[in-house]
Amino acid sequence: MPQSLSPSGSMPALPATVPVAVVGAGYAGLSAALSLRDEDVPVLVLEGSDRVGGRIWSRRTENGTLIDHGGQWVGPTQHRILAWAERFGCKTFPTWDTGDHLEAWHDGTVRRYRGSGPDEARGADGYAEATARIDELARRVEVSDPAAAAEAEAWDSETVHSFFERTVGCPDARRRLALAVQGVWAMEPREISLLHLLFYVAGAGGFAQLMDTRNAAQDARFHAGAQSPALAAADHLGAAVRLRCPVEAIDWSGESVRLTTTAGEVRAERVIVATPPPATAAIRFRPGLPTARARWLQRSVMGDVAKVHVVYPRPFWREDGLSGIASLYGEDAAGVVFDNSPPDGGAGVLVAFVYGDRLRRWSRGDDGERRACMLQTLTRLFGPAAAEPAEYVEKIWPHDPWVGGGYAANPAPGAWVAHGAAGWRAPCGPLHWAGTETSEVWNGYIDGAIRSGERAAREVLASLDQ
Amino acid sequence: MPQSLSPSGSMPALPATVPVAVVGAGYAGLSAALSLRDEDVPVLVLEGSDRVGGRIWSRRTENGTLIDHGGQWVGPTQHRILAWAERFGCKTFPTWDTGDHLEAWHDGTVRRYRGSGPDEARGADGYAEATARIDELARRVEVSDPAAAAEAEAWDSETVHSFFERTVGCPDARRRLALAVQGVWAMEPREISLLHLLFYVAGAGGFAQLMDTRNAAQDARFHAGAQSPALAAADHLGAAVRLRCPVEAIDWSGESVRLTTTAGEVRAERVIVATPPPATAAIRFRPGLPTARARWLQRSVMGDVAKVHVVYPRPFWREDGLSGIASLYGEDAAGVVFDNSPPDGGAGVLVAFVYGDRLRRWSRGDDGERRACMLQTLTRLFGPAAAEPAEYVEKIWPHDPWVGGGYAANPAPGAWVAHGAAGWRAPCGPLHWAGTETSEVWNGYIDGAIRSGERAAREVLASLDQ
Known part of the structure; x- marks a missing residue:
């Protein structure tokens, strides 16, 4: 050192x-x-x-399990971080996604399913149609200058929430889409414009690249932490x-x-x-x-996310044929859960992501209330063994004095067309x-x-x- | 002193x-x-x-005419500033609105009309319906806690632009409404949420209170400046x-x-x-x-406005039966023009307001281009005498090092429901x-x-x- x-x-x-x-x-x-x-x-x-x-911070828990408080994944088209991994000899391993995934709905039902994306189940058709439409629109956005798109002004004048209200009829599909937005941007659909969403999708190579695990943004993790x-x-x-x-x-x-x-x-x-x-x-x-740069910065606001790592002696859910991956469309604090266990299986780690409105509700509770709320959700998903973890570690990014949020800042509606050309990054x-x-x-x-x-x-x- | x-x-x-x-x-x-x-x-x-x-700054031009670079008007329900005026002996006089007003449309036509609001002319019906709808919705907003309204989340999830797209069919009515939003908030309809607009309307006592001259927000000016x-x-x-x-x-x-x-x-x-x-x-x-207060501040962005005072030897437009009041729905830099002459008629002063997108376009020009652009508009409205003013004074508020914009900061969509209760003003x-x-x-x-x-x-x- x-x-x-x-x-x-x-x-x-x-x-x-x-x-x-x-x-x-x-x-x-x-x-x-x-x-x-x-x-x-x-x-x-x-x-x-x-x-x-x-925003990337790898630490060992008191018992010695390595966790990533912040960004943790790497995908196969993320060539520059992969080049760093190569240069510095930092090995990766595949994200655990073997087994059945879970979906918890607002009406209390929990559905078990297999595969990478939503299948024929509730809201899945509407979700697939909407993401196909998003991919189609995103292809019209030039990522070096999003505000130059022919429809840029209209797209930057509408929130993603309004876009879904206008174009997606099925309420369950809208619930799927809202969680997808929370998961990718750590913001609510009302907080970003359609243009920003399209720009971001275009720069990642499509909506599925942002959402999927295998061969996409959640593909792999670093042995020694991100x-x-x-x-x-x-x-x-x-x-x-x-x-x-x-x-x-x-x-x-x-x-x-x-x-x-x-x-x-x-x-x-x-x-x-x-x-x-x-x-x-x-x-x-x-x-x-200059005004455009000042305005761009003023209109760029950090998302709100917390990561909660819950450590168990072993990944017991795997024994039930569960992947540890869960999506929660209801009122739970957790929006998405992943199996974040170390590759050697020396411990079982679940990580829960808490976003936007969920984070604001959840963080009103004190330490004990937040923990109880989170363990209740995990127990509902993975059974009574989830109720008594060996360790419980939170990182609430909005409280971080240097970063102040996560994952990133996203411009408010109108910022791209008004200030993007001169304010985004021009020296x-x-x-x-x-x-x-x-x-x-x-x-x-x-x-x-x-x-x-x-x-x-x-x-x-x-x-x-x- | x-x-x-x-x-x-x-x-x-x-x-x-x-x-x-x-x-x-x-x-x-x-x-x-x-x-x-x-x-x-x-x-x-x-x-x-x-x-x-x-944001209130009264100065004399080189020739001695008193102008207000910033806020200038007072209305009859603005009891606290009127109480100050009384306490400190600051006299007011009625805003000049005698004569015919002008409307310049995007297709190049200029219409002359009389009266306080839009009459039966193009887009006026749709405008009246929309503002009545806004007043009706605004009555459901409690100004001490806007996020508590039953529909607050939906209203804060939609931009004012989307609301007009969704509820106003007539394009000319939408043009009227867009200029109204620019005039009141110095922002584009895409930059603020419906909830914020409703809160603001409720706190002023109705849309007409914001828009009208006589007996409303533009009622009077201060003899010695605001x-x-x-x-x-x-x-x-x-x-x-x-x-x-x-x-x-x-x-x-x-x-x-x-x-x-x-x-x-x-x-x-x-x-x-x-x-x-x-x-x-x-x-x-x-x-x-605290996070809510920090986020509220980060999401509160100043509007963009410039005021341009153009001084002539006398208010020559009055001789043509014109009030000096003009609304411009097209591509002109000026959005709204008023007669800002001193009450003694010792000079003729037109003031032009430049908002949002108009300001961004206009301020790309150099000093000479901006002036030429503005005088061309005034000449089109008021005749050749407008082409040769005695004085021309700009105040571009986004460039002000202490204020950085105008008239005020307005929260971006989603800010009220996410951060308003704890972040707006709680100590x-x-x-x-x-x-x-x-x-x-x-x-x-x-x-x-x-x-x-x-x-x-x-x-x-x-x-x-x-």
Whole structure:
């Protein structure tokens, strides 16, 4: 572990100047830094928190089970994170999906089924029709400039909720679609526009790529946790990564850019800001950012998600022929459950995702109430053995002081057509923008974060060459 | 003029402690301070800019004509601003609306008509039906808790654009409604939810109260400008108002609250933050604000408006029997034009409002292009005499470093139901919230700002009594 990553010990003073400063040591910032380092451009990464990885955070429970508090999966078309895994020797293993899945409905029924998507059961036809329509519309969106689509203004004027109300007749299909939106965006369908949904689907290669497990976004997990490639990249970057250095102000009025951190000042020729949009908006820029960029940031709001890991001595549900995968269309806090057990089967781990409105209701309860509520749901799904876990670990992302939500920020209705062209990620003089929210491909994912850092690094390299 | 309002001269140092600190010297902050002062509670108002009034700013042009860069009107049910006008002896005069009004349509036609609202002409029936429907729905919204309405979730899930698409068949009626939304909220119908529109209408006493001139929100103007009551209040508060003291951080972790300004630190028992939501979000709070409040602020985005004053030797349009009032439903930058001449007729002043998408298009042009574009529109409406003004003055509010938009911030779809109850204005420990965006009545107006300050002061007084 390089000195800069050590939780204790004194830190060397910040250099007075550096060619390129990167703000944020999530995957986007590390990717930008790695790209520049690979081209022998000196770089300094300033991270506010005491760790790298941002929304990706792998930890061991008290009993030693490795869990991912944040992003955890990798899919086969996520080529850039797979390239990192290759480069740093981080092995993956398939997500467990053997056995029957469960669906819990709002009327209290629990249905057991097999296979990857909804079959002929309640609402499945309407769901399939709607997702086919979404895929068809998404093909008309150019991911490099979503607002340029012929129907962009209409699509950005309507919430996804309204789109479903208008085009999907079957209430159960609408319930399926609402959970799909919660699962993919960690937001309610009322909070994002149809255009943003279409852009996001287009950048992932289709709705099924976002939703499915096998050969899609939920395909595999990392043996050493999804943070392990980030830790390896930080290790490679060494003392160039400075933790506990939150950037509070960026003055870009002069020849070079002046960054004010709580640990001192740095001057840089170029800056890549790779923090989530609300964190970027909280930096004091002098002069203020151009209106379109400021508005884009103001209209980009983090989703709301919590991950709850419940650890058992063994994955007992597998003995009942269950996969551990469940979708909950009712009032439960959990929206989706997965088997998150380690690959060696040394423990049985269920992970429950709590999204949007569910999270707001659930987090009104105290520690005991939240735990009881969650175990009640798991017991209903997987039987009495679920009631007494060995460990119970929550990560409520809206409460995270550095990230403030999850998985990503999504622009509110109207933001793409009003501010996207100039505000999404166009550089402002010496300031360049990274972060998964600026990616055309796999926006909102680790892969998109890495791509965004590489793109920002290319911009900087091109501008330094001039 | 008290010392604190003097643009030059040295400022006395900030006191070490004060019972109540108010952040922001717009109408809301001044109102809070005045209410506390009236109860003999010592107060300190910290304002970032070099003037009081916030979004209200009265100035003389180079030739001496008084204009209002920002909010300018007062209506007969705006009792609190009228009470200030009475208290400080600020006289008003009726908005000029004598003569025929003009409507410019997207097809190039210009129609001349008389009266307060649309008559039997194109789209008028559909407009009247829609506004009647809005008034009917608005009566079901309790302004103290809009999210409690039975249909709140559905209403907050749909943009106003979608509501019009769904319920208004006539395209010309939809054009009228779109301009009405732009005129009232300085936003496009796609940017706000139906619930927010209904809340706002309910708090104003009906759609006509927002739209009409006589006996409604546009009824009268101030002889000495709409800033004059604010200047008088600041004069009354004297050295308690400190200009050029932007509050950068608020630490509320201890017994008292520590405010860090660029001019030093102050400790206060209670703090009333009375800045626009995006400015509030830019303050570094330690600890961070509760999730609901943080999300509410993040989802509250300023509207986009510019005001353009065009000054002529005399109000020549009156000689043609024109009122100077025009509505533009096409592609012109101007959306609405009013006769803003001084009451003595010493000059002829037209004011043009540029909103939302129009503002984004128009502000891509340089100074000369913007002016030429505006004068071309006015010439088309009022004849060749409009082409050669004596003076031309723009105020583009999104570019204002302290306010960053106008008229007010409005929550994005979904924000009311998800975060309204806990995030709208509920105090957070010793922190209280003012600003027109927190008002139940005349939200977005000067009157709402004053009411919000009075309400926050009542909260503080009650909490200090305990």
